[in-house]
Amino acid sequence: MHSLSSLLSRRWVWPQPRGTTGLVATAESGAGHTWGAIAPWGWTLDPSGDWYYWWISIMALPILYNWIILICRSCFPDLQEQHTVLWLSLDYLSDTLYLLDIAVRLHTGFLEDGILVRDRGRIRRRYLRSTSFPWDVATVLPTDLLYLRLGPGVPAVRANRCLRVPRLFEAFDRRETRTAHPNAFRVAKLMLYVFVTIHWHGCLYFALSSWLGLGADAWVCPNASCPGFARPLRQYLHSFYFSTLILATVGDTPEPQREEEFLFVTAGFLLAVLGFATITGSISSVISNRNAADAAFYPDPEPVRHYLRARGAGGRLARRVARWHQHLRAQRKLPAEQAVLQHLPRGLRAEVAASVHLPALRRVGLFQSWERGVLQQLVLRLRPQVFGPGEFVCRRGDVGREMYFVREGRLAVVAEDGITQLAVLGEGLYFGEISLINIKGEPPLPRHSPPAPPASPQPPASPGNTSGNRRTANIMSIGYSDLFCLSKEDLAEVLAEFPSARAMMEAKGRELLLRMGKLDVHAEAAAAAAAEEAECRTQALETALEGLQTRAARLLAQLESSAFKLALRVERLECQLRQRQSAGGSGPAGGLGPPRAQGPSGVQGPTKVTLTAVAK
């Protein structure tokens, strides 16, 4: 069982809707401060987390309530009087949320040097010093106390509640970045602004009408004597309709009769001009955003169309090109998705690409047992390509530069006549690998590990595959085919890491080559026999060389021994010569000079050196 102290000293992470840490309760007040126990208020919010996002989304409601209802209640006194309890309840509910929002801001962390600061002391100090704090306080000042003096029929005393509007804009900004349909959201936001503007204008029109006297002239709002106009709803709808006519500059409104009316209508027209400019700008930015997103996703057909027209290549070909572009859009195929994602950091890009493409990759038999991390790396190297009906992906005899994985669609292996289909390839299969990998004639022996991948590019011809690096077949797309393309270099790198994948590919390729009669099964055996023969020859040469070396050593020994004997004889002769000369009296024997220094063997040094050199 957990002791109370261990529970209290633990760092709590609150459950997150989508796995992000948005709200964290800590036993510490932040870096450096340790609290004895968790205070119930000891939590902090991550401003980019989900909890904060949902909180400010909730905060949009009381702010909108104050902006829409307060003006209405102020200008339509009947509305205020008829539902006083409801309004007071909603008012104080909205005030509670405003106060809670201040509490939330006192617990919302901030980023410093890219790191989230969770020290509540620092968070508090930062908020209290910020410009939003006085603003927030102003919105919760108890101005309702004026009710005691003015009575509850003057809701305008709560006008300060509208000052919380920056929080509404923040909520809208967050929503816009998170929503899957930002353009729809932008249009909805614009409509809300338009509605609030007309609403305010309508309320002010009614207030002006009341001040001038309801039904006093044709321009002001009719009074209760008109049928239906005794009800506030009818009065409101009339005012809203009237303001819509003014702000939409439809102009089908009664002529103003008094100065106040002229001024009001003129101000309305000016507001309408501003509104039109804003609406036009916003809608055109929505449209251009949409077009920009489309342009980033799909290739623009216009330049190709122009090119074909300029080169006089219209007709059937132009229609095929147009149909291909149409297919991309209709089926949401994104050939330029790498360009769309390129601004993301590599790791994040890999994760995004993996989350989109992993299900398709997993359907490829070759990849089924691969780990997610490896597939994530692979997915970044794959280029999506779409082929139209009747288009050839590769032709027999071409040099192979990439291979393909079928993501969707059907492709035919077509015979030379261009019609006969030898096989049909579908989803999860791959092709185009034979010309890229060096397929041997014989499968590797079981006791060997699978052959190591080549470090350098493959030689153009291998001993087994007689086609070398040329395509062995024509591959034609039957309908529209959605393929992943992997370049030869990337394939070599992938196979270097996965010998088992290489073995699988080689086995399939060998089988196909055998069926096509393009596998020279004897080539490798012949190569092996030649290698064996060369080995035998080398061994024989080595043996002969060893014999020669032995004989040479023996000869050298003999030579040295004869040289030694020769030197001894020469010395003996010299001795005899000296003895004879000394026996014959003094003579030229003295001319022989001083006796020479003798070596350790008794042979004179230079003589020995000379003889050794001769022997060598």
Ligand SMILES: Nc1ncnc2c1ncn2[C@@H]1O[C@@H]2COP(=O)(O)O[C@H]2[C@H]1O
């Ligand atoms: N009969 C066949 N059945 C299935 N696929 C084939 C057949 N013949 C050739 N291929 C594939 O078509 C590809 C054409 O290019 P490659 O020769 O590089 O690799 C070839 C094989 O992957």
